Amino acid sequence: MQLNQFLEDFSKVEGAKILVHGGGRGASEQLKRMGIEPKMIDGRRITDAETLEVVVGFYAGVTNKSIVSSLQKLGVNAMGISGSDGNAISGVKRPVKTVDFGFVGDLHENSVNGKLFQILLKNELIPVVCAITHDGNGQLLNTNADTIASAIAKELAKIKEWNVELYFCFDKNGVMKDVNDESSLISEIDFEFYQELKADGIINEGMIPKLDNAFEVIKSGVKSVYIKHASNVNMEIGTKLI
Numbered sequence: 001m002q003l004n005q006f007l008e009d010f011s012k013v014e015g016a017k018i019l020v021h022g023g024g025r026g027a028s029e030q031l032k033r034m035g036i037e038p039k040m041i042d043g044r045r046i047t048d049a050e051t052l053e054v055v056v057g058f059y060a061g062v063t064n065k066s067i068v069s070s071l072q073k074l075g076v077n078a079m080g081i082s083g084s085d086g087n088a089i090s091g092v093k094r095p096v097k098t099v100d101f102g103f104v105g106d107l108h109e110n111s112v113n114g115k116l117f118q119i120l121l122k123n124e125l126i127p128v129v130c131a132i133t134h135d136g137n138g139q140l141l142n143t144n145a146d147t148i149a150s151a152i153a154k155e156l157a158k159i160k161e162w163n164v165e166l167y168f169c170f171d172k173n174g175v176m177k178d179v180n181d182e183s184s185l186i187s188e189i190d191f192e193f194y195q196e197l198k199a200d201g202i203i204n205e206g207m208i209p210k211l212d213n214a215f216e217v218i219k220s221g222v223k224s225v226y227i228k229h230a231s232n233v234n235m236e237i238g239t240k241l242i
């Protein structure tokens with residue numbers, strides 16, 4: 001199974017590391033099985049109270065704990081957390097403008113508890129973070145996993161001695177000139193090239209928020225950012241942001 005291969009590769013990554021996971025596709029399948037039609041707008045899930053209950057169970061429960069136990073089997077002392085555990089990631093409920101996203105959490109400058117991640121990493125505990133945050137007022141929120149990963153990378157990049165690298169892993173080799181042709185992989189992309197490809201419609205859908213996040217991260221002191229296939233974590237294949 002692809003996830004197992006990814007976790008095996010992740011277990012071989014040297015040094016301090018953090019895994020942030022989503023699970024959006026599985027959550028949508030579970031919602032459908034329960035007779036709830038998943039709703040996404042601009043790549044973000046409309047999260048009403050019923051949906052929140054399902055995604056908290058799915059992301060922070062079965063998905064997070066399964067990943068942690070697989071990593072334990074591989075000799076990685078993983079520790080699963082949601083944003084409310086140790087106040088790891090706090091967010092604010094997305095304000096209602098044209099769309100009411102419900103219990104979706106946006107992050108802000110002080111969202112990431114950098115101290116907590118330092119304590120865990122310095123004690124050789126490997127954080128496995130799911131896509132659930134909290135508002136500090138008892139409310140859990142659903143937050144996109146790429147957004148959480150970006151915020152953690154930016155916060156930890158403030159520590160001068162740390163060389164933070166961020167890998168966005170998904171189901172393709174990277175950013176491509178033709179989504180259906182793996183050989184059209186773009187090995188390096190700068191912001192200008194991204195704008196051109198976006199205007200031409202070559203980059204679309206879920207890749208737009210991913211790259212918007214990624215370019216923000218590269219500006220913030222994170223040493224390098226890659227977009228890669230989850231099967232190529234330890235290989236050179238992928239798109240590097242420059």
Ligand SMILES: Nc1ncnc2c1ncn2[C@@H]1O[C@H](COP(=O)(O)OP(=O)(O)O)[C@@H](O)[C@H]1O
Nearest residue numbers: 170171172174175176179202203204205206207
């Ligand atoms: N130029 C492109 N190169 C690669 N993927 C692209 C491109 N344009 C759009 N995409 C789409 O973006 C998707 C990745 O975004 P998303 O589905 O949000 O990722 P995730 O799997 O992390 O949730 C890919 O599955 C692909 O269909």
Ligand SMILES: CC(=O)N[C@@H](CCC(=O)OP(=O)(O)O)C(=O)O
Nearest residue numbers: 022023024044045131143144145
């Ligand atoms: C607000 C919002 O959209 N949250 C995401 C969180 C999971 C996620 O990010 O999963 P992927 O990385 O697999 O897309 C969702 O519920 O789909």
